[in-house]
Amino acid sequence: MKFRQNALKKLNALDELDAPARLAKPSSWIALAAVAFVVIGGGIWATVGSLPRMVTAAGILTHQQGSFTLQSPVAGQITGVFVDQGSTFPQGTPMLTVQVGNRTEIIRSVTGGRVTAMLGKVGQVIAAGSDLAVIERIEDQSDGLVAVLYVPTGEAGLIRKDTPVDLAVQSAPAQEFGVLRGTVVSISQFAESRQQISDFLGDDQLGDRFTAQGQPLKIVVRLMEGETASGYRWSTQSGPPYRIDSRTLVTGAVQLSPIKPIEWVVL
Structure with missing residues (x-):
């Protein structure tokens, strides 16, 4: 009953009817402006900005014909x-x-x-x-090395010819010597079976290794030449001070074209 009496008193206070009503405190307006700034800025970034993308895959250095x-x-x-x-x-x-x-x-x-x-x-x-x-x-002794990557089929569809690739070489720690540079030269049309990989590399264990997560697509990467001890281009100026041999395992990071954040929402 006490709350009801107070409410009735306020209704009878006619002198307060003309008083202006306060819709929000100044601090609330500041917070609202900050939120609006973030939303507008995020919208501009989502439309104009871009995010890098890459596909990583295991592989090996070898010659073109395996x-x-x-x-x-x-x-x-x-x-x-x-x-x-x-x-x-x-x-x-x-x-x-x-x-x-x-x-x-x-x-x-x-x-x-x-x-x-x-x-x-x-x-x-x-x-x-x-x-x-x-x-x-090796039919020609001048034939250089290539990197062969085995990419899961669900990710290989994003890769195109001439896409740049960074290769972390097992025998040359990337923290010290950087990564090996290359570009995609071919993408297999069909997934490779364990037996196909084993026959191409001459090693059943590698066939098991590269099909551990299913049948992948084969991506061939041409190594960029450079004036280094290895004869190839690296992310560092000199790379490792020794020759990089075939049959060396690598991990490739295929650099895809960047995507605009708004495409995530549209797609």
């Missing part, structure tokens, strides 16, 4: 190994000899290349189809 595993066409005992790991050779070079009964079979390379892993040893008894060596296909 590698293959040399297998023995015969069963017998290895009696000679003529090439060492790291050596290069032309097509038709004798690689090993295998004693098969009373005759000696010479196993030759079907292409020129470089031995990245010699698996056969003198005295070893092998069966037909045994792995003898992993060979990188």
Whole structure:
């Protein structure tokens, strides 16, 4: 009843009817102006500004034609190994000899290349189809390295030819030497299976590694040449003071075209 009596007294106070009403305190107007400034500024930034985008993917340094595993066409005992790991050779070079009964079979390379892993040893008894060596296909000794990235199919659709790529090289810490520069030269049309990757790289473990999250698309990156010890361009002036070899794992950051924040809302 007390609150009702007070309300009735205010209604009877006719002298206060002409008093101006205060809609908001000055501090409220300041807060409202600040909010309006933020909204307008955010709208301008969303329309005019841009945000960088990138796709990261695991990969490896290799030559354009990849590698293959040399297998023995015969069963017998290895009696000679003529090439060492790291050596290069032309097509038709004798690689090993295998004693098969009373005759000696010479196993030759079907292409020129470089031995990245010699698996056969003198005295070893092998069966037909045994792995003898992993060979990188190199038809021209001047062929440079490329980086092959395996990108998840859901992200590869954003990548275009000539897109710049930064490559963190496992054997050259990025904190010290920076990243290797490159550009996209090709994008596979179809996803790569584990077996396709294993056949191209000559390594089943790499096939497992690059398909751990599903079948990816293959992105080939051309490395930019530079006047450095490695022969390639880096984000730092000199890069590492040594040669970067093939079969080195890398992580690629593909630099996509920037996107305007408002496109997130529209899309």
